[in-house]
Amino acid sequence: MTIPTLAGVPAIAQTLAPTVPRQAHLIARLFAGALVLTLAATAPLAAQDAKDPVVATVNGTPITQSDLAVAEEEAGQLPPMSDSAKKDYLVQFMADAILITKAAEDKKLADDAAFKRKLEFARQKLLMEALLNQVAKDASTDAAMRAVYDDAVTKIPAEEEVKAAHILIRATAGDEKASKAAEDKIKAVIARLNKGEDFAKVAGEVTEDPSGKANGGDLGYFTKEQMVPEFANVAFSLDKGKISAPVKTQFGWHVIKVEDKRVKPKPSFEDVKPQVEQFVARKAQAEFVTKLRAEAKIEKNYKVEEPKADAPSAPAEKK
Numbered sequence: 001m002t003i004p005t006l007a008g009v010p011a012i013a014q015t016l017a018p019t020v021p022r023q024a025h026l027i028a029r030l031f032a033g034a035l036v037l038t039l040a041a042t043a044p045l046a047a048q049d050a051k052d053p054v055v056a057t058v059n060g061t062p063i064t065q066s067d068l069a070v071a072e073e074e075a076g077q078l079p080p081m082s083d084s085a086k087k088d089y090l091v092q093f094m095a096d097a098i099l100i101t102k103a104a105e106d107k108k109l110a111d112d113a114a115f116k117r118k119l120e121f122a123r124q125k126l127l128m129e130a131l132l133n134q135v136a137k138d139a140s141t142d143a144a145m146r147a148v149y150d151d152a153v154t155k156i157p158a159e160e161e162v163k164a165a166h167i168l169i170r171a172t173a174g175d176e177k178a179s180k181a182a183e184d185k186i187k188a189v190i191a192r193l194n195k196g197e198d199f200a201k202v203a204g205e206v207t208e209d210p211s212g213k214a215n216g217g218d219l220g221y222f223t224k225e226q227m228v229p230e231f232a233n234v235a236f237s238l239d240k241g242k243i244s245a246p247v248k249t250q251f252g253w254h255v256i257k258v259e260d261k262r263v264k265p266k267p268s269f270e271d272v273k274p275q276v277e278q279f280v281a282r283k284a285q286a287e288f289v290t291k292l293r294a295e296a297k298i299e300k301n302y303k304v305e306e307p308k309a310d311a312p313s314a315p316a317e318k319k
Contacts (some may be wrong), residue, residue, distance in 0.1 A: 056091045058098045067094055132285050139284030145276045149269050152276075156266050160224070162235050163260035165199055165217040168209040170252040179248070186246045186253040193243055199257050208252070217257075223264060231256070 054062040068090045072078070075093075078086060109115055167189055171182035185206075192202055200216025207217055224232045230249045235256050238244055244256040269276070 055087070056095065058095045059102070061098050063091060063094045063098070071097075132288070135284050135288045136281035140277050140280050144280050145273065146269060148280055149272065149276050153266050159264040160236065161221040161262055161264045162224075162258055163221045163262075164219050164235050164256055164258050165203065166209070166212065166219060166231075166254045166256045167199075167203045167207045167217050168212065168252055168254050169206075170208045173250050179253070182253045183246055183248070186255055190243065190246065190255050193255065193257075199243070221260075221262070221264075 052064045052066045054064050055068065056063045068087065071090050071094055072086075075090075078089070081089065104110065110119075167186070169182040169185045169189075171179040189202060189206055193199060200218070203212050203217035204214075207213055209217065212218075224236055226232075227235065228249050228251075231247060231254065234244050234247050235258060238256065238258040240258055240261055242258055244254075247254040247256060
């Protein structure tokens with residue numbers, strides 16, 4: 001099924017198995033986000049919160065339920081497992097992180113200047129993401145999203161759709177003998193239909209379109225651009241309830257029955273709400289960043305070189 005899209009509104013996993021290499025990879029991701037590095041400092045405070053129970057301790061350092069929630073969010077999609085197995089997996093992951101962090105601190109790695117720069121960058125990145133997420137959340141009100149939807153939906157041009165069924169007799173392109181035989185077969189089918197036989201029943205018997213055998217040749221609603229021109233031109237020229245003459249396409253020979261015609265319905269708000277929400281959120285974030293840039297004094301101690309124009313090609317030698 002095609003997911004509806006709305007004009008003017010752009011449409012907007014990682015699996016980790018419970019193995020040592022995968023956990024090591026996940027630990028590296030969490031370190032990059034500077035989350036584990038703050039665990040030792042925050043855990044004692046979290047342990048005092050009755051709503052955030054301690055689920056395990058590692059050399060006296062508590063691991064709370066909220067710690068596991070952070071780890072799971074950072075991990076992304078985990079492989080299927082029971083709740084207890086997932087909990088144990090995340091506890092072991094956090095335990096490894098605490099142990100490795102402590103070993104790194106014992107080696108004074110946190111005092112390294114390069115590490116401190118990376119830690120500060122990670123802090124800035126987390127704060128940036130938190131603020132931009134808040135900006136997006138604040139902007140994505142129902143009223144704002146409906147205003148974008150209402151504006152965009154008026155810009156969708158009216159487009160005709162046809163609901164049709166077909167019967168296909170296949171013929172290899174370029175094989176005139178096969179094409180003539182297919183044409184004769186489709187003419188015989190049309191004769192049966194003109195005598196009053198049911199289209200869906202005949203399609204189930206003779207069509208060489210695999211899906212057509214099961215659904216009586218039904219193609220549902222389609223726009224002109226969704227079909228090859230030879231087929232679409234005939235389908236859109238037929239009146240409702242009419243059966244076509246033989247139609248040749250690259251697939252073979254068809255007979256088409258038009259069952260209905262309508263203007264294509266515009267997608268409902270609920271159909272496109274995820275795309276609208278993403279559009280509103282990203283627009284708000286972009287405007288927020290643009291405003292900050294405009295208000296800031298940014299000094300650059302370098303110059304950006306303009307791209308050099310391509311040198312003209314040498315004239316061809318005269319013979």
